[in-house]
Amino acid sequence: MKIIRTIAEMNQLSKQENASLGLVPTMGYLHEGHLSLVREARGANTAVVVSIFVNPIQFSPDEDFDAYPRDLNRDLKILAEERTDIVFVPSAEEMFPREYASWVEVTSLINRLEEAFRPGHFRGVTTVVAKLFNIIRPAKAYFGQKDIQQASIIKKMVADLNMNIEIMIIPTVREDDGLAMSSRNSYLSPAERRAATVLFKALTLARKMKQGGEQDANNLRQQMSSLIQKEPLAHIDYVSIADADTLEELFLLDKNALAILAVRIGKTRLIDNMLLE
Amino acid sequence: MKIIRTIAEMNQLSKQENASLGLVPTMGYLHEGHLSLVREARGANTAVVVSIFVNPIQFSPDEDFDAYPRDLNRDLKILAEERTDIVFVPSAEEMFPREYASWVEVTSLINRLEEAFRPGHFRGVTTVVAKLFNIIRPAKAYFGQKDIQQASIIKKMVADLNMNIEIMIIPTVREDDGLAMSSRNSYLSPAERRAATVLFKALTLARKMKQGGEQDANNLRQQMSSLIQKEPLAHIDYVSIADADTLEELFLLDKNALAILAVRIGKTRLIDNMLLE
Numbered sequence: 408m409k410i411i412r413t414i415a416e417m418n419q420l421s422k423q424e425n426a427s428l429g430l431v432p433t434m435g436y437l438h439e440g441h442l443s444l445v446r447e448a449r450g451a452n453t454a455v456v457v458s459i460f461v462n463p464i465q466f467s468p469d470e471d472f473d474a475y476p477r478d479l480n481r482d483l484k485i486l487a488e489e490r491t492d493i494v495f496v497p498s499a500e501e502m503f504p505r506e507y508a509s510w511v512e513v514t515s516l517i518n519r520l521e522e523a524f525r526p527g528h529f530r531g532v533t534t535v536v537a538k539l540f541n542i543i544r545p546a547k548a549y550f551g552q553k554d555i556q557q558a559s560i561i562k563k564m565v566a567d568l569n570m571n572i573e574i575m576i577i578p579t580v581r582e583d584d585g586l587a588m589s590s591r592n593s594y595l596s597p598a599e600r601r602a603a604t605v606l607f608k609a610l611t612l613a614r615k616m617k618q619g620g621e622q623d624a625n626n627l628r629q630q631m632s633s634l635i636q637k638e639p640l641a642h643i644d645y646v647s648i649a650d651a652d653t654l655e656e657l658f659l660l661d662k663n664a665l666a667i668l669a670v671r672i673g674k675t676r677l678i679d680n681m682l683l684e
Numbered sequence: 685m686k687i688i689r690t691i692a693e694m695n696q697l698s699k700q701e702n703a704s705l706g707l708v709p710t711m712g713y714l715h716e717g718h719l720s721l722v723r724e725a726r727g728a729n730t731a732v733v734v735s736i737f738v739n740p741i742q743f744s745p746d747e748d749f750d751a752y753p754r755d756l757n758r759d760l761k762i763l764a765e766e767r768t769d770i771v772f773v774p775s776a777e778e779m780f781p782r783e784y785a786s787w788v789e790v791t792s793l794i795n796r797l798e799e800a801f802r803p804g805h806f807r808g809v810t811t812v813v814a815k816l817f818n819i820i821r822p823a824k825a826y827f828g829q830k831d832i833q834q835a836s837i838i839k840k841m842v843a844d845l846n847m848n849i850e851i852m853i854i855p856t857v858r859e860d861d862g863l864a865m866s867s868r869n870s871y872l873s874p875a876e877r878r879a880a881t882v883l884f885k886a887l888t889l890a891r892k893m894k895q896g897g898e899q900d901a902n903n904l905r906q907q908m909s910s911l912i913q914k915e916p917l918a919h920i921d922y923v924s925i926a927d928a929d930t931l932e933e934l935f936l937l938d939k940n941a942l943a944i945l946a947v948r949i950g951k952t953r954l955i956d957n958m959l960l961e
Contacts, residue, residue: 414846422848508792509810509844515785533786534845541846567786568811569691569818571699 408486409493414502414542417495421544426453428493430545432536435459436476437485440580440588444549445489447577454492456543463499465531476593495543502538511537513560513567516654520667521556521678524644532557533564540570548572553579553587555667555680559654579679581607587679594675602640603672609634610681613648613666617683624648624657627666627683635670644669644676651682685763686770691779691819694772698821703730705770707822709813712736713753714762717857717865721826722766724854731769733820740776742808753870772820779815788814790837790844793931797944798833798955801921809834810841817847825849830856830864832944832957836931856956858884864956871952879917880949886911887958890925890943894960901925901934904943904960912947921946921953928959 411417421428429452431444441457448455459482466472479496486494511533522529540548550558555576562574580588585607586600595603609631616627631646649656651663660683667680688694698705706729708721718734725732736759743749756773763771788810799806817825827835832853839851857865862884863877872880886908893904908923926933928940937960944957 418846418848506792507844508790509841510789510791511814511845512787512789513785514787515783537788538844538846541848544848564786567784567815568788569695569815571695571818571821 408483408491410483411493411495412497414497417493417497417542420493421456421542427546428452428543429455430539430543430548431455431457432539432548432550433457433459434461434475434590435482436478436590436593437482438580438588438590438592440551440553442485442489443580444551444577445486445491447575448547448549449490451575452545452547456493456495456545457486457491458495458497458539458543460495460497460499460502460535460539462502462531462535464503464534465528467525467527470525471591471594474594476590495539497542502535510534511564511568513563516556516560516563519656520645520647520649520654521669524669524676529557529560533560536561537564537568537570540565540572545572547575549575549577551579552576553589553679555665556654585611587677589677591675591677595672599640599672599675602638603675603677605635605638605641606668606670606677606679609646609668610666610679614681614683617660617664622660624660624664627660631666631668635668640672642671644671648683685760685768687760688770688772689774691774694770694774694819697770698733698819704823705729705820706732707816707820707825708732708734709816709825709827710734710736711738711752711867712759713755713867713870714759715857715865715867715869717828717830719762719766720857721828721854722763722768724852725824725826726767728852729822729824733770733772733822734763734768735772735774735816735820737772737774737776737779737812737816739779739808739812741780741811742805744802744804747802748868748871751871753867772816774819779812787811788841788845790840793833793837793840796933797922797924797926797931798946801946801953806834806837810837813838814841814845814847817842817849822849824852826852826854828856829853830866830956832942833931836929862888864954866954868952868954872949876917876949876952879915880952880954882912882915882918883945883947883954883956886923886945887943887956891958891960894937894941899937901937901941904937908943908945912945917949919948921948925960 429448512530558576584604613627647667651665664683669678706725789807835853861881890904924944928942941960946955
C-alpha cells in the first residue's frame with residue numbers, strides 16, 4: 408500500500424497509471440460505511456485510491472473541524488487490511504495555501520436541507536472534490552447514500568462541468584440497531600447512542616406508512632417528527648419527504664420519494680435518509 | 685481537419701489521443717491574434733484543438749452577445765489553412781442546458797478592472813474554460829496577453845484547482861498602427877477605427893515615461909488619461925498601472941508594472957495593456 412502525502416507525487420502517479428482508478432474520498436476515522444465503498448471500488452477498478460483529508464473549507468467557524476475525530480495510524484492499518492492500493496493524505500497547507508481563491512459551486516439542489524443549516528458547506532465539498540478529481544483522475548468515485556444531498560450535488564457538478572468520472576452511490580451501512588455508520592457517532596455518550604436510534608425508527612416509520620398506502624407526504628413528516636420529539640435528547644433540524652432526484656419537497660407520494668432527516672442528539676448532529684419503496 | 689460538434693465525440697477523441705493536445709479556446713471571428721496562438725500551439729504539441737464557442741454566460745444581458753461577430757465558414761477555412769487538427773464547435777444547448785447549475789469562480793484578481801465594469805464576466809469565463817479543459821484534456825492551453833486579467837485568473841484557477849494544464853500567455857498581435865487585434869474591432873466605423881489608436885498611444889506614453897525615469901504611477905495614469913480625453917470619440921472605463929503579477933494598483937513603479945486600460949470608442953469597448961519595461 409502506497410501512502411502519498413504530496414499533490415505532485417499523487418499527480419505523477421495518476422498520470423502513470425493507465426489503469427482505471429477507483430477513488431474513495433474520506434475524512435478518515437474510517438468505519439464499515441467507508442470500507443463498503445472501498446470494497447465496491449476494489450471490485451470495479453484495477454486500483455483503489457482512498458483519500459483521507461479533513462477538509463477545512465466545508466466546516467463553518469462554529470462547527471466541529473478541530474474536534475472532528477482523527478486517527479491516521481488506525482485508518483492506515485484498516486486500509487492495508489482491505490488491500491487498498493494507494494492512500495492519499497495531503498496536508499491542509501498544500502491543498503489550501505494562504506492565497507487560495509478558487510471555488511466550484513453547484514447552485515441547484517442546495518437551497519435547503521443541509522445547506523439551510525450549514526451555509527457554504529457544499530461549496531467546500533464540491534471544491535475539495537473537484538481538486539481531488541483533478542489530482543487523482545479516477546475513472547469512478549464512490550460516495551455513501553447517507554450523505555445523499557452531497558452525492559446528488561457531486562453528480563450534478565460532474566455532469567455540468569463535463570468531468571469524465573462515474574459517480575457511484577453506495578447504500579448506507581448500519582449498526583445492528585439501525586443507526587447509520589458515521590465518524591460522528593464517536594461523539595455520542597452511551598445515553599445519546601441509545602437515543603440516536605430514533606433516526607432509523609423515524610425513517611422506518613415513514614417507509615411503513617408509505618407501504619401501508621399513505622399518499623400525503625405531510626402526514627409522514629408529522630408522524631416522523633412526533634416520534635422524534637418523544638426522545639428527550641433529540642432535537643430536529645429538519646424532516647423532509649423529498650423527490651429522490653431533485654430533493655424538492657413532495658406533497659404527494661407519487662414519485663420516487665426519500666425520507667431525509669437531520670437530528671441533533673445532544674451536541675452531535677446526525678443525518679440519515681431512506682428510499683420509500 | 686476534424687470538425688467536432690458534440691461533447692461526447694470530443695471527449696471520446698481526447699481520451700484516445702495519447703498525444704499532447706494544445707488547446708486554443710476562442711469565440712471565433714478569428715484574427716491574426718488567434719492565429720499566433722494556433723501557431724504557438726502547433727510548434728509545441730502533437731495536435732492542436734481550436735474551440736469556437738461564443739460563450740453566453742460571460743456576457744451580461746446588456747452586452748453584445750447577440751451582436752458578437754460570427755462567421756464559422758470563414759473561421760474553418762482559415763484554420764484549415766493553418767493546418768489545425770481539430771476544431772471543436774459545441775452548441776450552446778449542449779454546453780449550457782436549461783437545468784445547468786455549476787460554476788467555477790476565482791475570487792482573487794477580480795474585484796477591479798474588467799470585473800468592475802462587467803460583473804460576473806469572469807465567472808462565465810472560468811466556468812466555460814473549466815468545461816473545455818475537462819472535455820478536451822489539453823496538455824497546454826493558449827491565451828492572449830491582450831486579455832491579461834482573464835489569463836491571470838485562468839492561471840490562478842488552474843493552480844488552485846490542480847488542473848494539470850500549462851497556461852501559455854502569448855504576446856498581443858497589433859495592427860500596423862498599434863491597435864491590438866480584436867474581433868470587436870469589426871464594430872468600428874472608419875472614424876472610430878482612427879480614434880481607437882489612442883489606446884496604443886496611451887500605453888506607449890506610459891512606457892516612455894517609465895523608461896524616462898518616472899517613478900510615480902499616478903503621473904502615468906494622469907498623462908495617459910489626458911491623452912485619451914483629447915480624443916472626442918473615446919471614453920475611459922479605466923486606466924490602470926498595476927503589479928503585473930497581482931494586478932493590484934501600484935503607487936510606485938518599483939515592481940514589474942503593467943499599464944492596462946479599457947476605453948469605449950463610440951459603442952465599442954476595447955481593452956489593451958503593455959508591460960512597462
